[in-house]
Amino acid sequence: MDAIVSVRNLTKSFGPVRVLQGLDMDFPRGKITSIIGQSGTGKSVLFKNIIGIMTPDEGSILVDGEDIAGLPEGEKRRVRRKFGYAFQDAALFDSMTVGENIAFPLREVLGMKDRKAMQRIVREKLEWIDLPGIEGKFPSELSGGMRKRVGVARTLAVEPDILLFDEPTTGLDPVLSESINALIRRVNEEFGITCIVISHDIIGTFHIAHRIGFLADGAIQAAGDPGEVARAEHPILRKFLQNSFTDLRLDCEDEEEE
Amino acid sequence: MKDESRLLKKVREALEKMGLFALFLGEVAKWTFRKPFRARLVTEQLETIGVMSVPIILLSSLSIGMIFSLQLGNFLSMFRAEILTGAAVAKTMSRELAPVVTTLMLIAKNGSAMTAELGTMRSTEQLDAMETMSVNPIQYLVVPRVIASVIVFPVLTGIANIVGVLGSYFITVMVRGVDAAGFLDQLYSYTRPRDISSGLIKAAVMGLLVSLICSFYGYHARGGSRGVGDAATRAVVTSSVGILIADYIMADIMIKVLFR
Numbered sequence: 001m002d003a004i005v006s007v008r009n010l011t012k013s014f015g016p017v018r019v020l021q022g023l024d025m026d027f028p029r030g031k032i033t034s035i036i037g038q039s040g041t042g043k044s045v046l047f048k049n050i051i052g053i054m055t056p057d058e059g060s061i062l063v064d065g066e067d068i069a070g071l072p073e074g075e076k077r078r079v080r081r082k083f084g085y086a087f088q089d090a091a092l093f094d095s096m097t098v099g100e101n102i103a104f105p106l107r108e109v110l111g112m113k114d115r116k117a118m119q120r121i122v123r124e125k126l127e128w129i130d131l132p133g134i135e136g137k138f139p140s141e142l143s144g145g146m147r148k149r150v151g152v153a154r155t156l157a158v159e160p161d162i163l164l165f166d167e168p169t170t171g172l173d174p175v176l177s178e179s180i181n182a183l184i185r186r187v188n189e190e191f192g193i194t195c196i197v198i199s200h201d202i203i204g205t206f207h208i209a210h211r212i213g214f215l216a217d218g219a220i221q222a223a224g225d226p227g228e229v230a231r232a233e234h235p236i237l238r239k240f241l242q243n244s245f246t247d248l249r250l251d252c253e254d255e256e257e258e
Numbered sequence: 259m260k261d262e263s264r265l266l267k268k269v270r271e272a273l274e275k276m277g278l279f280a281l282f283l284g285e286v287a288k289w290t291f292r293k294p295f296r297a298r299l300v301t302e303q304l305e306t307i308g309v310m311s312v313p314i315i316l317l318s319s320l321s322i323g324m325i326f327s328l329q330l331g332n333f334l335s336m337f338r339a340e341i342l343t344g345a346a347v348a349k350t351m352s353r354e355l356a357p358v359v360t361t362l363m364l365i366a367k368n369g370s371a372m373t374a375e376l377g378t379m380r381s382t383e384q385l386d387a388m389e390t391m392s393v394n395p396i397q398y399l400v401v402p403r404v405i406a407s408v409i410v411f412p413v414l415t416g417i418a419n420i421v422g423v424l425g426s427y428f429i430t431v432m433v434r435g436v437d438a439a440g441f442l443d444q445l446y447s448y449t450r451p452r453d454i455s456s457g458l459i460k461a462a463v464m465g466l467l468v469s470l471i472c473s474f475y476g477y478h479a480r481g482g483s484r485g486v487g488d489a490a491t492r493a494v495v496t497s498s499v500g501i502l503i504a505d506y507i508m509a510d511i512m513i514k515v516l517f518r
């Protein structure tokens with residue numbers, strides 16, 4: 001497997017709280033990989049270590065074969081440009097308009113100065129996420145789903161190699177969740193961007209992911225393609241899947257009724 | 259026993275906080291002199307902290323000049339020395355009252371807002387988002403606020419000086435009927451440039467302190483809107499007490515060095 005990101009023996013504690021304890025995981029290039037697991041197991045911490053805004057206590061994080069764990073801050077920043085990070089609640093800058101939010105990385109990361117060109121890219125990205133013409137709105141005027149889309153558009157502006165999605169569908173209704181999942185698929189297929197997704201949405205995950213890792217007790221307990229993970233024998237994972245697929249069955253019944 | 263351990267915990271927390279603040283200071287100092295320098299952000303802050311605060315500073319310094327003249331005029335009239343009111347007001351305003359009152363007003367108006375804004379950005383992961391885009395939040399958000407504060411505080415203090423004396427003139431000359439020429443004569447002969455410059459230096463130091471303390475509390479805010487609210491309250495209390503202590507120390511030094 002050609003892994004664009006490999007995590008080896010990642011260990012991270014906050015004081016007495018041991019969050020990650022020797023986590024290993026490979027993320028194949030050009031594919032969608034999902035990390036599932038219960039709340040508070042350290043999924044977001046894993047992401048922050050991968051992108052280098054948190055430093056591991058132990059272990060290494062290989063990005064294109066280069067270990068970023070020990071790099072000085074300046075070098076980290078160079079590697080970080082390969083990444084985009086779509087935050088759990090979009091993390092749009094609420095003092096800026098949607099247009100300014102998307103232009104922010106263009107100006108600050110790529111050093112663009114040409115206003116016209118930036119406006120063009122902003123318009124393009126907004127059209128791509130099916131929200132044309134909202135440049136002038138402030139994040140507080142948007143719905144949760146729209147904010148998440150704009151968050152994705154902002155990360156796409158600088159054309160990353162790898163996009164991290166932190167719970168892209170949490171807090172959205174099923175229809176919106178599906179549209180975000182479709183958006184992730186499009187990002188992956190149209191731009192060939194490697195997507196890494198944290199999700200509680202098990203059903204959606206099994207739909208879109210090429211590879212799934214199950215995180216519990218500070219380590220990946222099961223990893224593989226969706227079929228392999230669905231068959232894996234791990235008590236918490238089984239429970240996790242059972243709950244979700246009971247929901248799925250209910251969903252299916254609903255659909256049949258319609 | 260239990261109280262003792264609680265006390266120890268308090269002490270340890272306080273020490274940790276001080277350590278954290280020292281680190282924060284180091285970061286701010288470092289990023290102030292790194293490229294790129296974003297003049298646009300400083301200008302924006304000059305406007306929010308400075309221009310938007312002019313009305314409240316006008317109002318507060320005018321009231322203080324007037325109230326002070328009323329009380330002082332009453333007292334001085336016992337010695338038939340009302341004519342000195344303007345000079346006394348100008349001297350105390352420029353040395354102490356203008357910088358302190360201006361700073362307290364700016365803490366109330368901008369300090370708490372600074373903490374709340376940064377705290378909200380922290381708790382909604384906007385600061386993390388900035389970092390993932392390789393933009394240092396201290397450089398982008400804190401440094402402009404600190405620079406703007408160090409400029410704005412003395413400027414507004416200067417304005418407060420002038421307006422305070424105008425208030426005094428109004429009460430003393432126009433209401434109480436003291437001779438205008440005499441009022442101005444005494445004002446000019448007793449107020450030294452040193453009085454004014456010492457006040458302006460104080461104001462600049464206070465601007466530095468207030469902006470650092472308030473952004474520190476915001477930058478390290480934890481735990482949702484409740485945490486942000488707590489942080490804002492702490493920032494206001496700490497910076498208010500802090501500037502009074504700093505004022506005493508500076509007054510002591512200045513009396514020894516400048517006014518010997």
Ligand SMILES: Nc1ncnc2c1ncn2[C@@H]1O[C@H](COP(=O)(O)OP(=O)(O)OP(=O)(O)O)[C@@H](O)[C@H]1O
Pocket residue numbers: 014017019038039040041042043044045046
């Ligand atoms: N900066 C930090 N300082 C201290 N503790 C932290 C920090 N970040 C995370 N933690 C702790 O690490 C643990 C894992 O947090 P994390 O946010 O990674 O969970 P998560 O798996 O993303 O959960 P969720 O699904 O609810 O988002 C939690 O107990 C959290 O309190």
Ligand SMILES: [Mg+2]
Pocket residue numbers: 043044045088166
């Ligand atoms: Mg999380």
